[in-house]
Amino acid sequence: MNNHLKSHCIDIPVGTPALSASEQSRLASEIPEWSNVSGERIKREYKFKTYLDGIAWVQEVGKIAEAENHHPDIQILYRKVRIELWTHTVKGLSENDYILASQFDGAYRDFLEKCAKT
16 A cells, blocks of 8 residues: 555645656656656546446546545546646646546545455
C-alpha cells in the first residue's frame, strides 16, 4: 500500500511552483499504473467488463474528486475510462494529483471486487 491512500488534498495557492522532476519521480513510484505526460500531467486508463461498469466507475471517481475538491479530466470510452490529473493553480503537477491518483487506484480495486461478487 502506498502512503497517499490515507492522505487528502489541500488547497494550493496560485503561484505555488509545480513539482520538480525529481519530486514527480519519487511520487510516481507509488502509482505505477499512471503515466507522466510531459512533466505537466499524469494519466491512467482503467478497464472494465462492460460499458455500464465504466459509467458506474465514473460516478465513484466523481464522488472522490468532489470530496477532495480536486477534479480530473475524464474520458469515457467503450469499456475504458481515461483520467488525467494536474493542478491548475500550479500549471503542472502537485502532490494533490498523486494523492488523488492513489485514491482512485484504491477505489478501482474495491470497485472491481464489488463487480466480481455481483
